[in-house]
Amino acid sequence: MLDAPPSLPARVALHTEPMGVWASFRAAQRNVLELIPEVATRVPILSGRTGKRWHMLMDPDGLKQVLRDRVDDYPKSVVTKLILEPAIGDSLFVAEGAQWMWQRRTAAPVFSHRNVTALGPVMTAAAERSVARLDRAVGRAADLFDEMVTATFEVIADVTFSDGTGFDRGAVHAAIEQYIAETAKVSLLDVLGAPPWVPRPNRLFTGSAMRETKKLADRAIEARKAEGGKTPPDLLDLLMAGSDPESGRQMTTAELRDNLLTFIVAGHETTALTLAWALYLCAFDPSVQAAAREEAQGVLGDRAATVADLARLPLTRRIVDEALRLYPPAAFLSRTAMARDTLCGREVRPGDTVILPIYALHRHRLLWQDPDAFRPDRFADPRAIPRFQYLPFGDGPRICIGASFALQEAVIVLATLLARFRFSSIPGKDPKPVMILTLRPQGGVWLKVERA
Template sequence: MTRITAIDGSRISNFLWFQRDPLSFLLHASKLGDMVSIEASKKYPTYVVSAPDLIKEILVTKDKYFEKGRAASILSRTVGNGLLTSEGETHRRQQKMIRPAFYKEHLLHYANKIVQKANATDFQVEKEFNMSQRMMELTLEIITVTMFGKEVGEKKAEIAESVDTIIYQAAKTLFSPLPIPFKFPTPGNRKHHQSNEKINEFIYQLISDQKKTGATKDTLLHMLLATTYENGESLPEEEIRDQLVTMLLAGHETTATALTWAWYLLAKHPEIEEKFHEELTNKLGGRQPTFEDVRDLPYTETIFQETIRLYPPAWIILRESLSEVEVGGDTYPRKTTFMISPFAIHRKPPYFDEAEKFLPERFMDHPSPPTFSYFPFSGGPRACIGSNFAMMEAILILATIGQKYRFRLVEPQDIELVPLVSLRVKGGLNMVANSR
């Protein structure tokens, strides 16, 4: 029996709905069935996939039948052929090359840097500030000093603005029905090119400095420069550049956005915030956290787990079939697009009780949710390679800053979701800090 359900409404009305509000569209589609046809194109059909077993087929069991397709093509305008966009054997080779940067011995080194940067992040008491911006700046500093062995320094504002422009333009292009070729000199494309140039200048300078001095060890940059092909040749600078830019974009924006939502949710739930502060007091007693403390802060961990359930870093995952493929007993032609939304699936009542509520306790002493009903870092061979780093970074930042401050929301304030690469707060989140 087929598991395909057709969505209600015309092709045009559904397209306009998705363009206007993709999150509500995906929530609606996820409630209609396991595999929902949205008739985006008769030639290249599109489906919203909402059943964990079907998602596992696409992302794991039959992943070789799929590629990222258009999403990778658009992202490659900035990151080139890095880990985020490469396919097939190239992707497998790159994974093998980069994975050691996230081994435990390196995480131990990164943890100290994370705490140092978080501890240096000061908030003026009783003065309004933009939490989104502060978390972006903090995670940018962390990714550059841990992965590249370099302080971003005076270029922080410039690089942050360039990353912001690239993410906005990429999201705008990805969900456009008729994406304008990158070479056309539209205002958006010009901004994108200018931002690429600024990031390239920063990255190539890092590579040059490291080659000259060899000063930094235990970093991704150092590892890439030491890597050779089977024939003994070093990696070309362009490939190193692609991996570093990939890490720059993917390694700080998503974590910063998730942390922003965590502070928002804590401010909205004072009883949970109180338990959070109790754990920090009991386990740390005012001292700075270390790598060893990450496992000893279970409630802090569940706060972040629950945050990325409600606001997952990857709110949508796109896959395109390379050939005819069978999924869930139904056969789909080549060039079929499958849309998988962790945002929608994480909010489905069959998998989570009171799914719309912020309940960190659901991750403590409860049965684990079914595989692929909770997958904030995607899954399968293309799952986020830095997920352990991101979890450690988030817990250490929450613990370090949470020991010194509690935050309250500026009211009134409209909180609106903006689905770009990650789920941002429109205009940023305005808060006020109080000393603990």
């Protein structure tokens, strides 16, 4: 006899007892989200000291203050930079101040609506290849997280280095996975608030594959410069041609490489996670899956989705939005206060860490009805949801530059797969949400695949 399905989809058991330095370190090593106390889903702010002073902020007005109104006073935390800089340098994701601003102005046109729309055929082609691979899995279980990583990496590789010349895609993918596994975990010194110049032992002797990847990327960029751009242009061509509209400055080879690696890391990892969690949720609630399949089949028939279909796939988009609410890839952010401030009546001093637990915000009892439940219809009117209550891509000037790219890709791939296949849960194989650098399904997303 089959086990009865759980009443709620997979979630993190948030802690209910105070944690000291060692317990916090152990929790961060296992799953960063275990640092969030359960009470964070019921109050606007929490404050404490674990090595250094911290404030955990769940209040939408306070989040607006940090992410938009006083963004310069809240740069990314030292821990974030220590983890990411070895992989992506002083690129758009890590840089601050003037260094960030000129890169943002240069890169923004690359992700314009016109350019993102023009990349739609690459996403459609990747969806078709995913269908072909899953056709071979019909009648058995498949790891849909692994499949979505493959599909989204194909997309980001095709739109960054479209010709693949001198750029070993498999090596890049392996280097990224190695870096996340070996280097991205929080150090005990991070928890203690040690200054950045103190070496973190877990990061001293790792990242060799990432260093080799940087060399490969540099050579590929130099080769592209020598041979000229491609037609149609890919992301590398667009970045090479771009310049800061105010200063006229263009990116050097190192700056191009670091930003391209940023787009590769973020562009496939976050979309793969969104799709994997969305498919898990569709299997969790067969009635939602059936309605989404009917929508997709009515629009697509037996073809893959395209950009032109997006407006006619509203339920598919709502499933993506709800997956991003329940399992935001960037589920735990942190900032370092640089000036005195007040958040929710709480004093903030320079040097304090301000934690933005997006996972808790998206499941907050005062902000959402049935917050742990899978209910895509809560996004039937996205304008009814206050802006800083739902932050899968952040907000303010540093909102994710690739948000429209990710959403377009997610809807195209999800609609294509739901139109062709039926996915069902496997008892005892629910994924466990675990965050190291991003919120991943530990153990994969194993679902039975059948033709629709």
